[in-house]
Amino acid sequence: MQDEFDHDETRAVHAGRHPQRFEGVVNPPVFHASTVLSASMAEWEEKKKLRAADLPGTYYGRFGTPTMRALEEALCALEGAHRCVIYPSGLAACAGALLAYLGAGDHCLIPDHVYGPTRNFANRFLKRYGVETTFYDPLVGGGIEALLRPNTKVVYVESPGSLTFEVQDIPAIAAAAHRGGAVVIMDNTWGTPLYFKAFEHGVDVSVQAATKYVVGHSDAMLGTVSCTAAAWPALKASTADLGQTAGPDDVYLAQRGLRTIAVRLKQHWETGVRLAEWCARQPEVERVLHPALPGDPGHALWKRDFRGACGLFGVQLRPMPKEAFHALIDNAELFGLGSSWGGYESLIQPAPLEGIRTVTRWPHAGPLFRIHAGLEHPDDLEASLGEAFARMRALL
Numbered sequence: 001m002q003d004e005f006d007h008d009e010t011r012a013v014h015a016g017r018h019p020q021r022f023e024g025v026v027n028p029p030v031f032h033a034s035t036v037l038s039a040s041m042a043e044w045e046e047k048k049k050l051r052a053a054d055l056p057g058t059y060y061g062r063f064g065t066p067t068m069r070a071l072e073e074a075l076c077a078l079e080g081a082h083r084c085v086i087y088p089s090g091l092a093a094c095a096g097a098l099l100a101y102l103g104a105g106d107h108c109l110i111p112d113h114v115y116g117p118t119r120n121f122a123n124r125f126l127k128r129y130g131v132e133t134t135f136y137d138p139l140v141g142g143g144i145e146a147l148l149r150p151n152t153k154v155v156y157v158e159s160p161g162s163l164t165f166e167v168q169d170i171p172a173i174a175a176a177a178h179r180g181g182a183v184v185i186m187d188n189t190w191g192t193p194l195y196f197k198a199f200e201h202g203v204d205v206s207v208q209a210a211t212k213y214v215v216g217h218s219d220a221m222l223g224t225v226s227c228t229a230a231a232w233p234a235l236k237a238s239t240a241d242l243g244q245t246a247g248p249d250d251v252y253l254a255q256r257g258l259r260t261i262a263v264r265l266k267q268h269w270e271t272g273v274r275l276a277e278w279c280a281r282q283p284e285v286e287r288v289l290h291p292a293l294p295g296d297p298g299h300a301l302w303k304r305d306f307r308g309a310c311g312l313f314g315v316q317l318r319p320m321p322k323e324a325f326h327a328l329i330d331n332a333e334l335f336g337l338g339s340s341w342g343g344y345e346s347l348i349q350p351a352p353l354e355g356i357r358t359v360t361r362w363p364h365a366g367p368l369f370r371i372h373a374g375l376e377h378p379d380d381l382e383a384s385l386g387e388a389f390a391r392m393r394a395l396l
């Protein structure tokens with residue numbers, strides 16, 4: 001799709017919006033639609049032709065409405081993608097992307113730090129349909145070449161991993177994958193459409209759990225899959241065959257959230273780094289997992305490939321009694337205890353790794369937790385964390 005803007009801030013505000021089509025209304029209206037009528041057989045035939053020629057239009061609710069086109073178009077502009085499809089959740093998008101390029105007898109490579117439910121999808125669902133998965137060390141880089149088989153059709157990447165935050169060498173992995181004829185699918189939720197330009201780094205298919213920063217307000221579930229021109233036919237066919245679509249109200253919320261993503265992300269980034277640095281100074285903390293911190297093992301790759309950092313990072317504590325760890329999480333006041341991330345509010349979540357990794361060993365024994373730095377004032381967040389750490393400390 002054509003891109004007419006020079007900066008992501010401008011793209012986020014303008015891409016995909018066409019007020020002149022809707023009587024000047026600034027935001028694309030919410031189209032609730034299943035049936036879309038044709039006035040005549042001639043129009044019916046014409047619409048069929050347009051759809052076959054892959055031209056965006058409104059043919060049937062499941063294939064998309066102007067509300068969906070607005071979000072697809074904006075994401076294509078921001079990600080630099082050829083086309084984008086919308087799924088009803090981030091996990092559905094991860095699964096849909098894998099299903100588009102894999103079939104019985106194929107082999108798939110997935111990093112060991114992958115989002116847990118994506119691992120489950122490979123281990124349970126893909127396996128049942130005859131796809132073999134090998135989990136690999138996320139830090140393998142170009143060494144992935146040795147793991148490729150003649151039937152390896154997909155190399156999946158997630159960078160950084162959303163629990164342990166290892167940064168992957170995506171260009172090296174993608175180059176090897178392409179030499180072997182495999183498609184590179186990336187869960188790019190941490191990088192967001194703004195901070196990691198997946199297609200400039202060799203990725204063929206970029207997945208966003210749009211539930212996180214695109215929606216940005218913790219009020220809708222959504223996933224998107226964007227791709228290159230070469231990867232589009234398989235993604236289009238598979239998405240249509242699976243009957244995947246998303247509700248118009250949620251799509252509307254996502255396109256509305258997207259308008260402010262650039263300013264929100266800047267604050268998430270700044271506050272996240274400040275809180276990560278604060279955590280790193282606490283004696284009970286063994287390591288902070290945040291690629292934007294200069295001491296992080298992934299920092300050099302992050303600096304080379306990313307344009308920024310979101311608000312999600314990990315904190316590895318030294319071994320301590322369970323009660324002390326629970327006292328920290330229970331009393332984190334401004335940090336709500338709940339799954340997900342990317343909303344305006346700060347969150348804290350334990351991140352146990354037992355049973356999650358199978359080919360690499362996490363070298364720390366203490367509890368791990370994850371923080372999502374929200375949009376509250378950083379002073380208030382730091383004070384809240386300080387109190388939580390003090391309550392934990394009292395039990396050591």
Ligand SMILES: Cc1ncc(COP(=O)(O)O)c(C=O)c1O
Nearest residue numbers: 089090091115162189209211340
């Ligand atoms: C890295 C990553 N990918 C995908 C998902 C799935 O997104 P959703 O919760 O919208 O299904 C999540 C959710 O936490 C995630 O953290």
